[in-house]
Amino acid sequence: MKAYGKWIGGIISCLAAVAVTACGADVAQPDVGSETQAIAGQAAPVYPDRQIEYVVPYSAGGGVDLVARAAADYLSKEWGQPVVVVNKPGGGGTVGAQYALKQAKNDGYTALAVNVSNTSMLSAGMKQPLITNEDQVYAARIGKGTLAxxxxxxxxxxxxxxxxxxxxxHPEQLTWTSVGPAGFSAFGVAEWMDAIGADFTKTRMIVTKGASDSLPKVAGGHAILAVHTVGEINPMLQAKKVRILAVSGSERSPFLPDVPTAEEQGVKGLTVFWWTGVSFPKGTPDYVINKWEEAVAKMVNDPAFVKKLHGIQVEPDYADSAQFTQDVAKETGYYVELAEKRNMRK
Structure with a gap:
């Protein structure tokens, strides 16, 4: 009887527990929200907590390098951690890009100073580019330069x-400079030829090492045209060795207010422009991208930083990760179409 009683009592206790729980009694339950927050908190550690390597895939002194150095100086102070610029030139920007995007860890401590030449133009100029848009996460665009x-x-x-x-x-008499058939200058010239209805194939490209090489060639009469950013041309312009006939875009450059746009002179549709920003390898944590987005958005509104950009004739031109990615994809499509039309793809 005692065993029978204990058995009955056990059943009654179990039924009571079920009833109480069903009726909404104050029974301690796991706090799912707290656990989720804890996991989320663990997934977003303090960043940065050590030195960041900011890879510039070009030589020191160029536009990408100067913008990156100004940004690195600002971010080092903003975050209290060193952001160090490392130059890795070669291959038209692909050597440094491969290092930052394919060899370094995707932990946010290796950033790439990315620009138009080694992204959309590279993809358009080569059928099998070494670096593609799919290899990277575009974090933020920093600035732009006007083509002249x-x-x-x-x-x-x-x-x-x-x-x-x-x-x-007389297209056969035109000689123009470029670092190669898929360089920034080449796309600027190809777009212009398209706009005026000239035969691009009859013109002659003179290969140079960049603005520091091509502009002296134009000044010395060894080439007729050089197409670069306003900032790159400015030293030779100030020395009165060259003359700028027009700038692209719908508005005049704030650095050359007296120089009319191509559109003002009847040549419409010139949209090629130079830009630079920062990207990371695929798989980089979202908290890293968010951190850079927020910091760059603040940076491009900082008077001291903007003054540094203006000193090299670069305009602040912020875009967050989503907008930046969308813009590059659209731009790539346009350049691919232009390159195929002018038989520029290799």
Whole structure:
């Protein structure tokens, strides 16, 4: 009987427990929300907590390098951790990009100073590029530079409209400089040729090592045209060795307010522009990307930083990760179409 009683009592206790729970009694339950928050908290550690390597895939002194150094200086102070610029030039920007995107860890401590030449233009100029948009996460765009068309200071053309008409009639006489068939200058020239209806294939490209090499060639009469950013041309412009006939875009450059746009002179549709920003390898944690987005957004509104950009004729041009990614994808599609149309893809 005692065993029977204990058995009955056990059943009654179990039924009571079920009833109490069902009726909503104050029974301690696991705090799922707290656990989720704890896991989320663990997934977002303090960043950065040590030195960041900011890879510039070009030589020191160029536009990408100077913007990166200004950004590194600002971010080092903002975060209280050193952001160190490391130059890894070669391969038109692909050597440094491969290092930062394919060899380094995707932990947020190796960033790439990315720009138009080794992204959308590289993808458009090569059928099998070494670096693609899919290899990286675009964190934030920092600044942009206006494309300008420069000729020798005493060149015979009074303006860009007259020069364009001459080129349309005599394309075989036009020589222009570029680091290669898929360089920034090449896309600028190809777009211009397309806009005026000139035969791009009859013009002649003179390969150079960049603005520091090409502009002296134009000034010395060894090439007719150099297409670079306003900042790259400015030293030779100030020395009165070259003359800028026009800038691209819908508005005049704030650094050259007296130089009319190509559109003002009847040449419409020139959209090529230079930009630079920061990207990371695929798989980089979201908290890293978010941190850079927030910091760059604040940085481009900092008067001291903007002053540094203006000193090298670069305009602040912020875009967050989503917008930056969308812009590069759209730009890549446009450049691929242009390259295929002008038989520039290799």
């Amino acid at each position: 068309f420069a000729v020798k200071a005493d060149a015979p053309w009074k303006d860009f409209a007259e020069f364009s008409q001459w080129v349309k009639q």
